[in-house]
Amino acid sequence: MALSLGEVPAGGGGGNRLRRQLESGTYAAEEYVKQLSQQSDGDRDLQEHRQRIQALSEETAQSLKRNVYQNYRQFIETAREISYLESEMYQLSHILTEQKGIMEAVTQALLQQANVVDRDDPALGGALRAVADPHANPFLPLSAKDTTANEEGRQRTLTTLLEKVEGCRDLLPESPGKYLVYNGDLVEYDADHMVQIQRVHAFLMNDCLLVAAWLPNRRGMYRYDALYPLDGLAVVNVKDNPPMKDMFKLLMFPESRIFQAENVKIKKEWLEVLEETKRNRVLNEKRRLEQEAPTLPPPPSPPETTNPFEENEEEEEATPEEEMVDLSLEWIQELPEDLDVCIAQRDFEGAVDLLDKLNEYLGDKPLTQPVKELRAKVDERVRQLTDVLVFELSPDRSLRGGPRATRRAVSQLIRLGQSTKACELFLRNREAAVHTAIRQLRIEGATLLYIHKLCHVFFTSLLETAREFETDFAGNSGCYSAFVVWARSAMSMFVDAFSKQVFDSKESLSTAAECVKVAKEHCKQLSEIGLDLTFIIHALLVKDIKGALQSYKDIIIEATKHRNSEEMWRRMNLMTPEALGKLREEMRSCGVTSFDQYTGDDCWVNLSYTVVAFTKQTMTFLEEALKLYFPELHMVLLESLVEIILVAIQHVDYSLRCEQDPEKKAFIRQNASFLHEIVLPVVEKRFEEGVGKPAKQLQDLRNASRLMRINPESTTSVV
Secondary structure (H helix, E strand, C coil): CCCCCCCCCCCCHHHHHHHHHHHCCCCCHHHHHHHHHHHCCCHHHHHHHHHHHHHHHHHHHHHHHHHHHHHHHHHHHHHHHHHHHHHHHHHHHHHHHHHHHHHHHHHHHHHHHHHHHCCCCHHHHHHHHHHHCCCCCCCCCCCHHHHHHHHHHHHHHHHHHHHHEECCCCCCCCCCCCCEEEEEEEEEECCCCCCEEEEEEEEEECCEEEEEEECCCCCCCEEEEEEEEHHHCEEEECCCECCECCEEEEEECCEEEEEECCCHHHHHHHHHHHHHHHHHHHHHHHHHHHHHCCCCCCCCCCCCCCCHHHHHHHHHHHHHHHCCCCCCCHHHHCHHHHHHHHHHCCCHHHHHHHHHHHHHHCCCCCCCHHHHHHHHHHHHHHHHHHHHHHHHHCCCCCCCCCHHHHHHHHHHHHHCCCHHHHHHHHHHHHHHHHHHHHHCCCCCCCHHHHHHHHHHHHHHHHHHHHHHHHHHCCCCHHHHHHHHHHHHHHHHHHHHHHHHHHCCCCCCHHHHHHHHHHHHHHHHHHHHHCCCCHHHHHHHHHHHHHHHHHHHHHHHHHHHHHHHHCCCCCEEECCCHHHHHHHHHHHHHCCCCCHHHHECCCCEEEEEHHHHHHHHHHHHHHHHHHHHCCHHHHHHHHHHHHHHHHHHHHHHHHHHHHCCCHHHHHHHHHHHHHHHHHHHHHHHHHHHHHHCCCCHHHHHHHHCCCCCCCCCCCCCCCC
C-alpha cells in the first residue's frame, strides 16, 4: 500500500529519498529489505536506517493527527451551521403559518360582516365581499383560492413526517384535515428526580402532539414514543432555577413529562404555539358544531307568574353563581410551578407549607369551576410529592443514619394527611434496617460473645425505633397498635437468629442459660418507654428451651444408668486433702451444707462415687434450668427432675434388695439416707426459691416410706 507523505516535513536529503522510495507505486517491502541488507556494511547501518524509518513514522502519525483534527473541527462547524439554518427554517415556517392564520381569520370576519350588512345595505355588503374575494386578492397565497394546493402541501408534510418516525404510521392515519404546525428538538427530564432521560423530537399538529425519540445510529430518523391529543393536554411553564433552565411541563392525566428547550427563545415559542394551537382547535370545533347545528327559533319566554316563592328560589339559585373566588393572587397563579420547583429541589417542607397555605385560603370558599381546575393541578403535584416521599422511606434507599433519618419524610406525609402510609413505610424501613444490621454481624467462635453483640444491636435499634415512633406519631394514637405488631415481628426475626446460634448448634445447657439471661436483661430495657416484650420472647423461645431441657435430661439419665451399671458400692478415696477440699466446696455450692458428716479420715468419703456424681449433676441441671425458667416451663422442669431422681432411687432400691453382703447393704442404706434426707430436701428448697412456690410432686416423692415399691421376689430392675 502506498503512503501519502507529501505534507510531512523533510528531515534532510536522506529523508526525502527514503520518503520517495516508500511513496512509489512499485514499492515492495521484501525487495526493499533484501536490497537494504545487501548494501549494509553491518549492524550499525541497519540500526541507523531503522531509526530513520521510525522518525519518519512518527512524523507521519503527527501529520495525520493534525489533518484529522482540522477536518473534524470543520465538520463540527458545518454541522452547527446546518443546525442553525434548520432552526431558522423552522421559525420561518412558524411565522408563515401564523400569517396564514391571520389572513384567513380576516377573510372569514369580512365575509361574516358582509352577510350581516347585506340585509341593510346590499351595496356595502357587496363591497365587503369584493375585498374578501380570494380571486381579487393576490396577497393571500394560502387562502381559499388555492385550497387544492394547500391541502396537497399539508398532505406532503404529513407524509414526510410519517417517513421520518418509525412506528407511527398505524397510529397516525393520513387525514386531509391534519397538518404540521411546529416541531423541534427537546431533552426530556425525569419529573421526580430531574435527571436527563433522553433526547426527543416533538411534532405539534393541529389536533395532537407526537413525541419521538432519537435513533442514535440513524441521523434524521426517530422512533415513536407517545401521541397526545390536544384536548387532554395542558402545558405549564417551569420556573428557571439553575441548573434547571428553559423547561416546561406537559400534563396528560394521569402522567406528566418535563422537557427542556435549547434556549429561552425556543421555550417561549413552544409555550405560545401550544397555547395558540389549542385555542384554534377549540374555535374550529366550536365553529364546526355551529355549522352542523340546525337553525332553531329562539326559546319562548317563560310566562310571567305572580308566585313570590318562585322568585325567591331563583334569587337563591343565582347567588352561588355570582359569588366568585379570587384566584388572581400572584402566589396562587405561581403555585403549581412553585410546587414543581420544591419537589425538584427536595424542599418537602416548603411544598407542604404551600399546600397548607392554599387549603387555609380555600377553606371557606365555594367550590367553583376555577377552584376545581386549580385543585386538579394541585392534586397532581400532591401525588408526585407523595411518590417522592414514599421513595425516601423505601428500604431500597440507604439505611444509614438510624430512625432519625426518616423523620423528615414521615413528618411531611403526616402533614399531608397520610399517617397510615407514613406509619407503614417507617416500620418497613426500620425492619429492613434491623434485618441488615443482624445479617452484618460476624459470627464469632464464642457463642456468648456473639449473643452479647446480637442483643446489643437488636434491642438498641428497637429502643431507638420506639422513641422515634413516639416522637413522630405522638398525635396519632391509632398507629401504636401497628408498632406493637411490628415489634412482635421484629422479635421473631431476632429469636430466629438467636435460636440458630444457641439451640441449633447444640450448645451446653449452661451456655444456653447464660444467653437467654442476657436476652432477658436487654429486653427489660424496653420498659423505660413502657414497652414490655418479655412475654413475647418467652412465647417464641419456649419450644427451643423445652427441647434443650429434655435433651439435657436424657443426657443425665443415660450417664446415671451407665454409672449404675458399673456400680461396686465402695467408698470414695480422693487420695489428697486438696481433692477432698475441692469436693466439699462443690457440694457447698450445690446447697449440701451437711456434707462433712459423710467424710472420714485420710481423704475417704462414706458415699458411693455414683451417688456423689448424681448429686452434682442433678443440682447443676436444676441451677441452669432455673435461669431459663418462666411459667410455661414449670411442668417440663418438674417432670424432668422427677424422672432424673427416680432413676437414682430405683437403682438404690434395687441394689438394696439384691445385695447379700451385710457390710455393702449397710453402705447402700447410708447412700439411700443421703439421697432421701439430704439431696431431696435441697432440691425441694432450691426449686421453691427459684420458682416461688413449692412442688407437691417432689414432696410426695420424699415423704413416701419407700420411693419405689416393686415385687420383692423380682431380681430385675424396673429401670
